[in-house]
Amino acid sequence: MRSPITGKEMKLVKEVTTLPFRKEEFEVVYHYYLCEDSKEQFTDDELDAINITQVHNQYREKYGIPFPEEIKSIREKYNVSASKIAEILGFGTNNYRLYETGEMPSVSNGRLILSINQPEEFIRQVEASSHILSPKEVSIFIETAKQLEAKEKSGDYWEKLFEKQIFQFDKPNEYSGYKKPDFQKISQVIAYFNGNIEMFKTKLNKLLFYADFTMYQRTGHSITGIRYRAIPFGPVPADYEKLYLKLQDDQKINIVEIGFDNGNYGELIESNQKLEQETFSEKEKTVLDDIINKFKGLTTKQVVDISHKELAWTANIDERKIISYQKYAFALQGIN
Structure with a gap:
């Protein structure tokens, strides 16, 4: 990247520092370009993404907030649209879709999403939302969750247990x-x-x-x-x-x-x-x-x-x- 001040190629620097997020500080390897003549620091979209991703990773891990791919996979296993699952969980219409694309949920919303990874908890949420769902939707969602629950207690359960033994987390x-x-x-x-x-x-x-x-x-x-x-x-x-x-x-x-x-x-x-x-x-x-x-x-x-x-x-x-x-x-x- 060229310096907007001198037009010369700038040096990419990586240094350990802290960045704030939601009133906390997280240690990251901060990436920036240094204009060696002016000593000014610059970033671009790619470096900004690396820097903030480091913060988000640690925040999600600390508070048990699922990652975007987990959020998407939880919804997909029940064959529910993003807007419909947002209704079931009491989120804003577009919130779940935004969470799937990387927006950070609140701690409470993140843990709620994680909880419905368990079919029995998903069933409870569907039943609690029956007043805003059609009887057909309630029936389909509960039946899907029950089938998943049965599957997880069968051969798939032991398959997942074996995977857990290999990866150990x-x-x-x-x-x-x-x-x-x-x-x-x-x-x-x-x-x-x-x-x-x-x-x-x-x-x-x-x-x-x-x-x-x-x-x-x-x-x-x-x-x-x-x-x-x-x-x-x-x-x-x-x-x-x-x-x-x-x-x-x-x-x-x-x-x-x-x-x-x-x-x-x-x-x-x-x-x-x-x-x-x-x-x-x-x-x-x-x-x-x-x-x-x-x-x-x-x-x-x-x-x-x-x-x-x-x-x-x-x-x-x-x-x-x-x-x-x-x-x-x-x-x-x-x-x-």
Whole structure:
């Protein structure tokens, strides 16, 4: 970005500071352009979005307010329009739609939305709103919720429990890049890489790390919601063995053992999935393309060596800690 004062290219600066939101202060890595001649600071829409997203992430986590994608998924699972669910919850007509696109709910509204993720609570809200709904709507909404409740108590319940054991957290936080983990999204990232870059397991671990942390660096959110741990071979998805076995059991990937001339073996991961481009936003596609272009010609050892230069790894390897996106993504060097 050029300085509006001197016309020269300005330096991008990232510094830790605090920003206010709803009478509180939140620590962020503040992004701005510095005009080195005038010492004036400037931002653009992209930097403003990164700065405020960091604040919103922490506020949502602190007060248990669901993220936009959660708000949308809660509504969609009941097959209810945004305007209708706003009526049921007693919001303004457009409020729910605005919450889905990123507007921050009040704490009370956020928790109310989160509560109806449970079908029995959704039924209570529908019954309490029966005076503003038609009898047909009441019947349809309650029947849908009861079917979901029954489904959650059947095989789907154990499926979700197994997923929870792999990812080891309930709500988006700084260690998931403020995203809920999604097996389908993870399998689609692997499908995106498939055919473009060789994916031995150790290398794929790094590709996923760089994809998620680069996305967070640019937007304040990860792609997959995976947590990463620092281990001797670099940053890897926490419990990655269970993750890949689950994906293999679901027939999302194949794991093929490959022998080498030196007597060693490697596990090559191949996607079984048809790539669904609509799974990804344009920003996500750009990040994934950047990862492919950076690493496709490199060996596994070269990729590991690059990851060992990241602060995300060096600051956490001694205790093999889970890596915070918020603390370390903005210091990422790998694809720059």
